[in-house]
Each structure stands twice: as structure tokens, then as C-alpha cells.
Amino acid sequence: MTWGRRLWGIILLKLFIMFAILRLFFFPDLLKRDFDSDEERASYVLEQMTNP
Amino acid sequence: MLDSIDMSLVDWSRGQFALTAMFHWIFVPLTLGLSFIVAFMHTIYVRTGDEEWKRITKFWMKLFGINFAIGVATGIILEFEFGTNWSNYSWFVGDIFGAPLAIEGILAFFLESTFIAVMFFGWNKVSKRFHLTASWLTAFGASLSAVWILVANAWMQHPVGTVFNPDMARNEMINFWDVIFSEVAVNKFLHTIGSSFLLASIFVIGVSAYFLLRKKEVLFAKRSTVIASVFGVMAAIGTIATGDTSARIVAREQPMKFAAMEALYEGQTHAPLVAIGAMRTDTTRFPHPREEFIFKIEIPNALSYMVFLTPSGFIPGISDLVYGNEEHNYMSYEERIERGAVAIQTLKELKKAKERGDQVSYEALREKFSDPIWIDQYYQHFGFGYYKGRELRELIPNVKVNFYSFHVMVILGGHFLIFTMLVLWLSLKNRWGNHKWLLWVAMITLPMPWIASQAGWVLAEMGRQPWVVYELMPNITAVTRLKPAAVQITFWIFLLTFTLLFIAEIRIMLSQIKKGPEGE
Numbered sequence: 001m002t003w004g005r006r007l008w009g010i011i012l013l014k015l016f017i018m019f020a021i022l023r024l025f026f027f028p029d030l031l032k033r034d035f036d037s038d039e040e041r042a043s044y045v046l047e048q049m050t051n052p
Numbered sequence: 053m054l055d056s057i058d059m060s061l062v063d064w065s066r067g068q069f070a071l072t073a074m075f076h077w078i079f080v081p082l083t084l085g086l087s088f089i090v091a092f093m094h095t096i097y098v099r100t101g102d103e104e105w106k107r108i109t110k111f112w113m114k115l116f117g118i119n120f121a122i123g124v125a126t127g128i129i130l131e132f133e134f135g136t137n138w139s140n141y142s143w144f145v146g147d148i149f150g151a152p153l154a155i156e157g158i159l160a161f162f163l164e165s166t167f168i169a170v171m172f173f174g175w176n177k178v179s180k181r182f183h184l185t186a187s188w189l190t191a192f193g194a195s196l197s198a199v200w201i202l203v204a205n206a207w208m209q210h211p212v213g214t215v216f217n218p219d220m221a222r223n224e225m226i227n228f229w230d231v232i233f234s235e236v237a238v239n240k241f242l243h244t245i246g247s248s249f250l251l252a253s254i255f256v257i258g259v260s261a262y263f264l265l266r267k268k269e270v271l272f273a274k275r276s277t278v279i280a281s282v283f284g285v286m287a288a289i290g291t292i293a294t295g296d297t298s299a300r301i302v303a304r305e306q307p308m309k310f311a312a313m314e315a316l317y318e319g320q321t322h323a324p325l326v327a328i329g330a331m332r333t334d335t336t337r338f339p340h341p342r343e344e345f346i347f348k349i350e351i352p353n354a355l356s357y358m359v360f361l362t363p364s365g366f367i368p369g370i371s372d373l374v375y376g377n378e379e380h381n382y383m384s385y386e387e388r389i390e391r392g393a394v395a396i397q398t399l400k401e402l403k404k405a406k407e408r409g410d411q412v413s414y415e416a417l418r419e420k421f422s423d424p425i426w427i428d429q430y431y432q433h434f435g436f437g438y439y440k441g442r443e444l445r446e447l448i449p450n451v452k453v454n455f456y457s458f459h460v461m462v463i464l465g466g467h468f469l470i471f472t473m474l475v476l477w478l479s480l481k482n483r484w485g486n487h488k489w490l491l492w493v494a495m496i497t498l499p500m501p502w503i504a505s506q507a508g509w510v511l512a513e514m515g516r517q518p519w520v521v522y523e524l525m526p527n528i529t530a531v532t533r534l535k536p537a538a539v540q541i542t543f544w545i546f547l548l549t550f551t552l553l554f555i556a557e558i559r560i561m562l563s564q565i566k567k568g569p570e571g572e
Binding site for chain 2: 014026038047
């Protein structure tokens with residue numbers, strides 16, 4: 001295998017692990033996922049900041 | 053407050069972020085520095101038409117490409133972590149991070165990713181001048197990418213140009229220029245870029261030394277060394293100068309970090325600089341363990357002189373900052389905790405007033421968050437309020453880690469300046485390569501800039517603990533309340549993935565270096 005092909009393989013595997021596994025299964029954007037509006041997100045964070 | 057927070061969650065979350073950031077930083081400085089060295093070599097080829105310069109350019113471009121390909125996008129994981137592990141922080145700073153990172157995405161990354169393709173695949177396909185322009189734009193695009201993330205980091209170290217919106221629990225930018233041209237941001241960028249040029253220069257010198265030791269590709273190695281050593285000397289001088297400025301800024305804006313990096317517990321005028329030292333932890337000291345020097349070599353007056361340009365300048369120690377020093381106008385942490393707690397309570401009451409529709413109370417409380425006097429007296433200490441009822445020692449960064457990382461960085465920086473000046477001098481006299489032991493020194497020096505660069509980031513980030521946003525948001529508030537086990541799982545996944553990627557990088561790099569430029 002040439003070094004160029006090996007590099008492309010590593011890049012694609014890395015991007016797959018990052019976006020198809022880590023992002024989907026381990027790293028959701030919690031505030032985006034759990035709340036529908038910025039007001040709800042702000043209220044939640046305010047609660048965390050003032051009633052920890 | 054925050055009595056119930058699981059500190060293992062905070063520690064694992066910090067460890068996970070540190071692992072990701074430090075791994076990402078293996079690749080970034082080489083990309084930043086090598087891109088300019090390659091562009092400079094490419095310029096010489098276009099101007100002279102000398103085919104040897106073409107071989108030289110193509111070889112270093114190939115190593116740049118390997119590093120870029122393996123490292124690219126590893127930084128995106130940090131953004132994943134913001135959203136999952138640091139969601140409170142992410143919301144709190146949203147607008148400040150949003151603008152710089154959007155500019156990075158649109159402008160710099162576009163510039164870099166577009167022209168990098170032309171740079172790699174443009175040989176004999178586009179005109180020489182356009183090809184050369186692509187090399188330079190790739191280099192500038194890489195540095196421009198770094199600007200924005202460093203601006204965001206500088207804001208976390210020294211929040212300026214923003215106001216806190218208590219309705220949305222967010223900081224909002226009121227002056228873009230204050231954010232990007234803050235003294236901390238400008239100096240951080242120059243120091244980071246300078247050190248990255250230095251790292252890449254030492255990489256080129258070290259790899260070239262390998263060829264000279266094997267007596268292979270001597271002309272290629274000597275020419276590469278000349279270019280790298282010129283870059284290296286300039287970068288070393290620039291890095292030391294901006295490091296000196298950085299120390300002065302830290303002394304003024306983050307005195308606790310400054311005291312920790314010198315392990316200075318009692319403030320003093322005519323403060324000496326510890327040039328080198330080793331310490332142990334004395335657990336018998338009240339109110340918390342202290343780091344005591346086993347031995348140290350000091351330069352008299354140097355610390356005061358470094359900060360104030362006069363030996364009579366007072367440098368506050370950790371005790372002055374924690375317990376206060378009226379003579380030198382340092383408020384105690386107890387007092388700051390009380391004031392911070394008032395600010396947090398005000399925010400809580402504002403939220404309740406808004407929820408029950410009490411417009412009069414709401415307006416009165418809302419007014420406080422735009423009153424400069426109230427902000428100065430209370431909001432400036434907001435983060436301290438979370439430490440009411442907790443131990444004061446939690447507000448002191450790890451002294452040992454800060455001391456050693458600072459001194460490792462400085463000692464290696466001195467070595468790099470002497471080393472690059474020696475290489476340049478010998479190269480200009482055409483004597484570089486005559487002494488085998490010096491070539492071995494070059495090869496041994498090769499990994500050292502990574503150690504210095506990582507040590508610099510450890511100091512920058514560990515020194516400001518426990519703050520995520522300086523004195524406004526501590527790590528215990530910023531962290532998302534996840535199960536520590538969930539964070540541990542991703543930590544080990546990252547460690548495995550990063551180790552495999554690192555092994556791949558080293559293996560491919562070594563195989564291409566062994567092949568040399570002969571195939572170019």
C-alpha cells in the first residue's frame with residue numbers, strides 16, 4: 001500500500017470514528033437535545049448556576 | 053454551595069479535555085511552523101529555478117502533509133466536549149466562542165483547506181506563481197485558524213469586551229475589537245506562533261541531521277538546515293520576548309498563577325527569581341500543605357525586576373492573595389467569596405422575580421447587572437461565591453505542576469536559542485555537519501520543543517485553576533452533571549484512538565524520512 005493510500009485510509013477511519021461513533025453515541029449537544037428554545041436552555045443553566 | 057458535586061466527575065472531565073487538547077497540540081505547532089518554512093523554500097525554488105530546491109520543498113511538503121492529515125479535525129473533538137461535558141460553560145460563553153469560531157470556520161479553514169489541495173497537487177498543473185501563492189495562503193490560513201481559537205482562550209483567561217446578560221445567563225459581546233485585540237490575546241497569539249515556528253525549525257534541523265549523520269543527501273540537508281536555523285533564531289528571539297511580556301501580563305492579570313509558577317507564598321519587594329529548584333510537599337503546614345524547596349538557585353531581585361523593571365516592585369505571594377494584604381491593596385478570598393455569593397444570590401432572586409411576574413423587583417435587580425459600581429463590587433467576584441463553605445485551598449492552583457512546567461519551558465527555551473544560533477553560525481561558515489556529536493545533539497533536541505510547548509499550555513491552563521472563565525466561572529459550575537463512569541469510558545476510548553493515531557503518524561513519518569527526498 002502506498003503512503004498516500006494509507007493516509008487516506010487513516011483520515012477516513014478517523015472521521016468515521018469521530019462523527020459516526022463519538023458524535024452520535026457519546027457526545028450529544030445536551031442543551032440542544034434536551035430543550036427546544038434558548039429561553040428553556042437559559043432557564044436550565046440559570047438553575048444550575050444559582051441552585052447547584 | 054456545590055457541596056454535592058462529585059469531584060471525580062470534575063477531575064475526569066478535566067482529564068478528558070486535557071488529553072484531547074494535548075493530543076491535538078502534538079500536530080498543530082508543526083503544521084503552523086512547517087507551512088511557512090515550506091512556503092519559504094518554495095519561494096526560493098520559484099525565484100532560482102534550481103531543481104534541488106524543488107526536491108527540498110517537495111520533501112518537507114510531504115512531511116507537512118502527513119502531519120496535517122493525521123492531525124486535522126482532532127480539534128473538533130474539543131467542540132464535542134464543550135457541548136456534552138461542559139454544557140453550562142458552553143452556554144455561559146456562547147457568544148464569545150461563537151463569533152471567533154464561526155470566523156475560523158468560514159474564513160481561515162476555507163482558505164487553508166482550499167489552497168492546501170492546490171499546494172499538494174498543483175505541481176506542473178497550475179502556473180508556478182499560482183502554485184507558490186497557494187503555498188503561502190495555506191501557511192497564512194493555518195495561522196489565521198489559530199488566531200480565533202487563541203482569542204477565545206485569551207477571553208477565558210481575561211474576559212473583556214463583554215457584558216453578562218442575567219436573563220439569558222450568557223456573556224454578550226459589546227466590543228469585538230476589545231476581545232480580539234486584548235493584550236492577552238495578542239501576546240498569546242504571538243507567543244504561540246513564535247514557539248510553533250521554533251518547533252518546526254528544530255524539527256527540520258533534527259531530521260536534516262539524520263541525513264548528515266548517514267552522509268546521505270548532504271546538499272539537501274545543509275540547505276534545509278540553513279533555512280530552518282534562520283527561522284529558528286528569529287523564532288527563538290521572538291518567543292523569548294513574547295514570553296517575557298506574557299509573564300508581566302500574568303503578574304498583573306493572574307497574580308495567583310504568577311505566584312504559583314514561582315512557588316512564592318509570602319509576597320515581597322526585591323523578589324528573587326528561582327532559576328532552578330526542586331520541591332517537596334510539607335503536609336504539616338497550616339492551613340493547607342505547602343510546597344517547600346529542597347534546593348534552589350535564585351537570581352536576586354530578578355522577579356521584581358522582570359515585572360516592574362525595578363527591584364523595589366512588590367510581588368504578591370499566595371498568602372497575600374488568599375488572606376489579603378491591605379498595604380498592597382489585595383482583597384482576601386474570604387471577602388471575595390462573600391461578594392461573589394451576593395452576586396449569585398442576586399441572580400437567583402432575579403430569576404425568581406421574573407418567574408412570579410414581579411416586574412418591580414425584577415427591574416431593580418436587573419438594573420444591578422448594568423450598574424458599573426455594583427459590577428465592580430460584586431459581579432467581578434461572581435465565581436468566588438461558589439466556594440462559600442468550601443476549603444480555600446481549592447482556590448489555589450497546583451504549585452508543583454505550575455513551577456515545574458514554567459521552568460521546563462524556560463530552560464528549554466534558553467537551550468533552543470543557543471542551539472539555533474550555533475547551528476546558524478556553523479551553517480553560514482559551512483561547518484555544520486563536521487562534528488558528529490553536534491548532529492546527535494540536533495537529533496536529541498528534536499522532540500524537546502514539543503515538551504516545552506506542552507509545558508507552556510499546562511502552565512497556562514493549570515495555572516488559572518479553578519477558573520474556566522477567570523474568576524467568573526469555576527470548573528465545578530462549568531461541568532455537566534454526568535455520571536463519572538460515562539466520562540471515564542470516553543477518556544479511555546480517546547486514549548486508545550489517540551495512541552493508535554500517534555503510532556501511525558510516527559511510523560509513516562519515519563518511513564518517509566528514511567526514504568528521503570530521492571524519489572521527489
